[in-house]
């Protein structure tokens with residue numbers, strides 16, 4: 001009987017060989033996962049959160065937004081309110097209850113949520129619950145007459161304050 005035939009007939013040797021192959025397979029799987037994780041870490045900028053950076057978009061000249069108007073800014077999924085006194089406020093379109101997209105009702109002059117009927121005033125404060133807090137605010141700047149909104153950043157608010165409004169700075 002040859003050595004190979006003996007080995008095939010030896011159940012202890014076969015079991016050991018089978019277990020060795022399983023360990024080798026598990027080791028390879030762990031190695032592949034480790035390399036994948038390391039690559040993902042490097043590609044994502046050494047583990048830094050990329051989403052923290054602001055992303056301002058130019059939504060147009062301030063003069064294009066009439067005082068007392070509310071405009072849907074589709075790209076950023078937000079609303080731009082311009083108050084009667086000329087102040088601007090950028091509001092998230094996400095309802096603060098469970099995140100449904102709110103809609104501006106021009107007739108009633110309020111934001112309404114289609115999911116559970118919360119309503120919000122022009123400045124984003126809650127008129128009708130279950131929404132627990134005002135609509136989030138996006139940072140907004142006016143540069144050379146152009147309105148720019150940071151579509152990535154949203155600030156939680158507990159109330160509205162006039163300091164949240166941004167005005168066109170008049171020269172001279």
Ligand code: FES
Nearest residue numbers: 095097098113116
């Ligand atoms: S998600 Fe808007 S009221 Fe519930």
